[in-house]
Amino acid sequence: MSRGISLHEGQLMARSLKVSKSTHLVVATVAAAVAANAAAAIQMTGTVGQAVLLALIFVTLAAGTSAISSDIYARSSQTIDNLRSIGASSRSLSSAVFFSVIGYGVAGSALGAGIGSAVGLVLGGQGGVVSLLVAVLGVILASSAAAAVGVYAGGRRTWRS
């Protein structure tokens, strides 16, 4: 019977590819740092500035997580060859790394956005509660999407090379 990727399967392949707790920590802290700064800064600027900040979050986080993802594959090239010989495809391995890492990216983004919005308020950020919530949500969404795109793109790029 066919089915999609399971958590256990993702963990198994992530362990095979040596995706360690340190990798998870790097993803979470990078996401948190970018999101915190953005969430603070976004309260000090107008709509155009906010859009620019969100775009910056997306680009920088996507580039960072793509590099992390590429590094995972580059370090495990022999393991990837071994897994290929027993039926692994780039799709299955990319998905495994993606699901293994993405949770930490989202968690880091949420934490960073929370801290950044508090710091922004203390530093005299403008706008009411609603606009603050919208800004924070934007930061979380942009950084989570960037982490997802970066992890996946890094894996695909390395696999093709």
Place this chain on the structure above:
Amino acid sequence: MAQLGILQRSEISAQGRFAVEVKHVSKSYGETEIYTDLHFQLLKGTFVALVGPIGSGKTTMLNMFAGLDSPTSGTIIVMGHDITKMSDDALGEFRAGTIGLVPQVQTLIPELTVRENVELPLHFAKVDRENIQKKTDYVLEKVGIRGESKRIVSTLSVGEKQMVSFARAMVNDPPILLLDEPTEALDPLMAEVILGLLRGDNLTQEKTIFVTTHDRRVTELARRTLRVKKKIP
């Protein structure tokens, strides 16, 4: 150039369905020719041994059958699928359901346990969880390593790793088994388990088995023997 002598040529002209069809295959690495214009078929359900000197290209042929190496020219059709035209992803998915491979060099994942290594092909083949458990238990029992299932592979001896590799190749009940010197690293007891399975067992019944070997005990079990005559210069 290595030449392939086929002892049972009746197989070539046999009508019916083939597990592997090799059509005008040539293989070279740079200036070094390994095979030139190979053309033969393997019937489904046959046990074929490939023998020849070390360095004559036996592993290369096995890897080409598995789609891990490509011919320089020509076509290889495995179970009706032209694997020389498949993308990497399509090949991966094809291998997951069709080919059990026991390579000469260990390709187990050292950080995982015996059980986790054996069940990996089932994950790639998208088998459901209940069947993963059932199939893994069955093959571990058959190969006689169920007691070792929780051991981390890096702690196993070379022979034990070979047994795990064998179990992993058979766990998904693939129609084709490709074995590269399967008894080479085994002590007599372990070799006897493998030979017993190759002699005839539920695990190996009706499978097309293609094995490279120097072991006379293995060639005696084979229905056909292909011989690579020359070492690659």
